[in-house]
Amino acid sequence: MSDRKDYDGPPVNVPPPPGWRVEAVALPSEPRRLPHQDHAAIDVAEQRARLVTQWLTLITVALMFTALIVGLLSG
Template sequence: MSDRSDGGYQGPPVNVPPPPGWRVEAVALPGEPRRLPPQDHEAINAAEQRARLVTHWVTLVTVALMFTVLIIGLVSA
């Protein structure tokens, strides 16, 4: 590196401190957090079980279709 000052990087800007006596005018304090609505855990579990069942059936049908297409492709080749 060279010590030339031909418009290259001049370093970071100078840090200017705030004037003496400067303070933040006010600090906003947050209010109390809201209460969450009650949850129906049984309904949530039932919905998750139905979603899991649908996912398993979609996967099963997709794999069956994949093997059917593979077998048809091998037999007709």
């Protein structure tokens, strides 16, 4: 085998000295207000993005089927 010693375990835990804690805690300031959101414009943008995604998916699937059919007919 090897000449390694067995594992002795983790080092001994030494307790911290008394008074080690921070004397004062900094208080956070009030959270800032978020800007106004135009929910109608956000909804229109999401609908446009969904429409673009659906059309790209439709075109991609049509191209895949076209390539599959061309591959099967030529092979």
